[in-house]
Amino acid sequence: MAAAVQANLSRPFETLILGSRRLVHPWRSARIRCSAAASPRRSYSITLLPGDGIGPEVVSVAKDVLSLVGSLQGIEFRFREVPVGGAALDSTGVPLPDETLAAAKESDAVLLGAIGGYKWDANEKHLKPETGLLQLRAGLGVFANLRPATVLPQLVDSSTLKKEVAEGVDIMVVRELTGGIYFGKPRGFGSNDRGEDIGFNTEVYSASEIDRIARVAFEVARKRHGKLCSVDKANVLEASMLWRKRVNGLASEFPDVELSHMYVDNAAMQLIRNPKQFDTIVTNNIFGDILSDEASMLTGSIGMLPSASIGDLGPGLFEPIHGSAPDIAGQDKANPLATVLSAAMLLRYGLGEEEAAKRIEAAVINTLNRGFRTGDIFSGGTTLVGCKQMGEEVLRSVEAGKQVAALH
Ligand code: IPM
Ligand code: MG
Numbered sequence: 001m002a003a004a005v006q007a008n009l010s011r012p013f014e015t016l017i018l019g020s021r022r023l024v025h026p027w028r029s030a031r032i033r034c035s036a037a038a039s040p041r042r043s044y045s046i047t048l049l050p051g052d053g054i055g056p057e058v059v060s061v062a063k064d065v066l067s068l069v070g071s072l073q074g075i076e077f078r079f080r081e082v083p084v085g086g087a088a089l090d091s092t093g094v095p096l097p098d099e100t101l102a103a104a105k106e107s108d109a110v111l112l113g114a115i116g117g118y119k120w121d122a123n124e125k126h127l128k129p130e131t132g133l134l135q136l137r138a139g140l141g142v143f144a145n146l147r148p149a150t151v152l153p154q155l156v157d158s159s160t161l162k163k164e165v166a167e168g169v170d171i172m173v174v175r176e177l178t179g180g181i182y183f184g185k186p187r188g189f190g191s192n193d194r195g196e197d198i199g200f201n202t203e204v205y206s207a208s209e210i211d212r213i214a215r216v217a218f219e220v221a222r223k224r225h226g227k228l229c230s231v232d233k234a235n236v237l238e239a240s241m242l243w244r245k246r247v248n249g250l251a252s253e254f255p256d257v258e259l260s261h262m263y264v265d266n267a268a269m270q271l272i273r274n275p276k277q278f279d280t281i282v283t284n285n286i287f288g289d290i291l292s293d294e295a296s297m298l299t300g301s302i303g304m305l306p307s308a309s310i311g312d313l314g315p316g317l318f319e320p321i322h323g324s325a326p327d328i329a330g331q332d333k334a335n336p337l338a339t340v341l342s343a344a345m346l347l348r349y350g351l352g353e354e355e356a357a358k359r360i361e362a363a364v365i366n367t368l369n370r371g372f373r374t375g376d377i378f379s380g381g382t383t384l385v386g387c388k389q390m391g392e393e394v395l396r397s398v399e400a401g402k403q404v405a406a407l408h
Contacts, residue, residue, distance in 0.1 A: 055113025
């Protein structure tokens with residue numbers, strides 16, 4: 001009976017990422033095979049970037065969960081903690097020290113907490129914590145950012161939308177992460193011909209940048225429910241016109257995927273009006289930034305949502321979608337589940353350790369089923385806990401999952 005419950009409870013997270021089938025990453029498989037084949041007792045190096053605000057609290061929980069699951073699965077993790085963001089600014093004077101990028105590149109996967117805080121808000125651009133994060137993404141070449149937004153039955157009441165609108169929502173936003181207006185040149189400050197100050201940026205995409213993110217998105221959609229909606233602003237922007245043309249050009253390679261296009265303003269509206277119409281969304285860097293925050297709110301709390309950023313080669317970067325929440329930092333109030341679930345994505349997408357990933361996801365569901373909630377997802381009749389206790393409960397659920405598995 002307990003085993004049946006466990007099996008059922010782990011399902012939402014399988015569908016969270018992939019629908020019912022597992023995603024095979026053609027662009028990652030070589031690396032995964034190498035590390036898995038090296039020794040029967042697998043060993044991986046993980047770079048931990050706790051960062052700022054609540055980052056250290058949530059990363060510490062995820063680290064403990066990874067260690068426990070690793071010990072149950074015969075996997076050894078070697079952790080190395082290095083500074084990024086405001087923490088790095090304070091200790092080294094730059095938001096992404098060379099040593100941090102080097103450590104990240106050398107490892108098998110990178111787990112990041114969050115960056116930023118009031119203290120550094122007024123810094124010049126090259127000394128902002130956010131600049132460190134962008135440099136890290138670019139340095140690792142992680143162009144594909146997978147951001148799932150799934151409404152869990154346990155948390156449907158946390159959504160601000162009506163239950164019938166929110167229930168069953170299961171969306172994957174595939175955001176382009178290393179191009180577009182975030183990185184485009186020219187950019188800067190100057191003055192116009194009237195001598196007035198101006199600030200300017202460039203939204204630019206090359207055909208190959210569009211093709212590679214679109215291919216990832218088609219693959220993801222194919223392994224989920226076979227629907228891909230490409231979001232752009234092709235009625236106004238040239239970069240979007242090329243985007244739409246290239247995405248259309250790839251469609252014939254994926255005849256099993258139903259492709260549609262939507263302008264970003266309409267997509268923002270449709271996400272609230274009828275989110276269940278979406279399966280997989282692919283979009284550029286800035287629209288993806290905005291729409292993934294919007295999609296996350298359908299689920300009730302941004303504190304629950306993980307993300308994976310993956311490139312062609314090298315380690316992936318795994319981080320919760322939420323920010324550093326300086327208002328609650330150090331108060332043991334943060335929800336660590338988004339980071340714990342990011343660790344599960346790290347295992348699945350970064351290391352190919354599917355079983356270990358499922359173990360974590362099942363433990364999170366089990367913890368929610370036992371009624372534990374941090375403040376952001378609290379509702380009447382549940383038990384309010386802090387970040388640390390939530391972590392302890394997840395560890396307990398991992399242990400309980402082990403016993404359930406042993407019964408079988
Ligand atoms: C995100 C964040 C970042 C972004 C910031 C912190 C630079 O909002 O990961 O969504 O804009 O990409
Ligand atoms: Mg954002």
